[in-house]
Amino acid sequence: MNHINGIVFDLYGTLYDVHSVARLCDSYHPGRGREISAVWRQKQLEYTWLRSLMGHYADFEQATYDALVFTSGQLKLPLDAAAQLALCNAYLELAPYPEVPAALGRLQAMGLQLAILSNGSPHSIHSVVTQSGLAARFSHLISADEVRIFKPHGSVYQLAEDHMKRDRSELLFVSSNAWDASGARHFGFPVCWINRAGNTFDELGQSPDHVVGGLDQLADWIAAPRNN
């Protein structure tokens, strides 16, 4: 791996916990919050991939809303318009994983340029980053919406090179989503997979260059002498 001058982070599931909405889901259908959150997230991902493939783009907020409507229907757990709105708004205020704020501070203090490259719309990315008080950590907030197609399409990863004015070989791409790590690796980034939950990496013909259990471990790894 070359010398790394910047880090490109995925947002949903990597820096921020998408299942932090489960508690609110649970308030509408007690005992079913985790299940609602899991199906909702799975469908949200599917809808971004399927709309990209169909050539029928709609932004991330639309996919999030559509996936919630499907989830409510499929699980036969009704949600009225106010509940749908509250749940979709909760996606704008996701909580970061506990180790993330301090680890980002350490990485920034090392002089690394930090960016987010997300399937989220600009509004979603800004909301999440601002609500959590982490906006000052990032030099670039980059949205797939600019090219109207979602990751893992190569034109989204290309945005990181274009905005950061650095070659992909100088940028470490960091994601907890194995499909996203695979897409970034195929595009040509060195990749670190954050595997907090002991999952199996996806079989998409790619392997991550490095695997850690959390962002604190990533900061340790980058701070280690062999990487400087």
Next chain:
Amino acid sequence: MNHINGIVFDLYGTLYDVHSVARLCDSYHPGRGREISAVWRQKQLEYTWLRSLMGHYADFEQATYDALVFTSGQLKLPLDAAAQLALCNAYLELAPYPEVPAALGRLQAMGLQLAILSNGSPHSIHSVVTQSGLAARFSHLISADEVRIFKPHGSVYQLAEDHMKRDRSELLFVSSNAWDASGARHFGFPVCWINRAGNTFDELGQSPDHVVGGLDQLADWIAAPRNN
């Protein structure tokens, strides 16, 4: 809807039951067969979509094998090479849904041209159709492999028009997969969704023109006077 001169069928999950492999899965890990089959199928679909979006095509057999390897690892249910081979081969001998053979016979007797348009490779499609004794029902067996990308990309649906030499408006597209029915509808086919399991249709900005509970009901609907 215009006069229909031909029907284009999806294969996996529409004419043939992908979960007919669950019994064999169960022989390797008793009591876990349905779960293995469900995760395997979900990952198989994801891998076709993700590889299509990444621009890193591998054929359907590869996606099927890769998805099985992931499933075995994620569920921590080991499968040796012989078991993996046996399970992947089971995908070449899927069982049709019970009502399918008779319904296809009725539709063919009405003078309709019948085709399969599948993400499966030519080898997979031919194997499944031949093993089940239904090859004579179809005038065309069309594989996404020809364009090296998977449904719901429009270039796959385009193959049906090209091979059958008919405009999309004359061809009814039939699928049990709501994402596939949505992709076909977006492309411009009239679409019938087969909903055997009482599922909710996907929220991808499309609606099927007609919904039935099985292929027998499709034959009834087409035979009804208003459609002739």
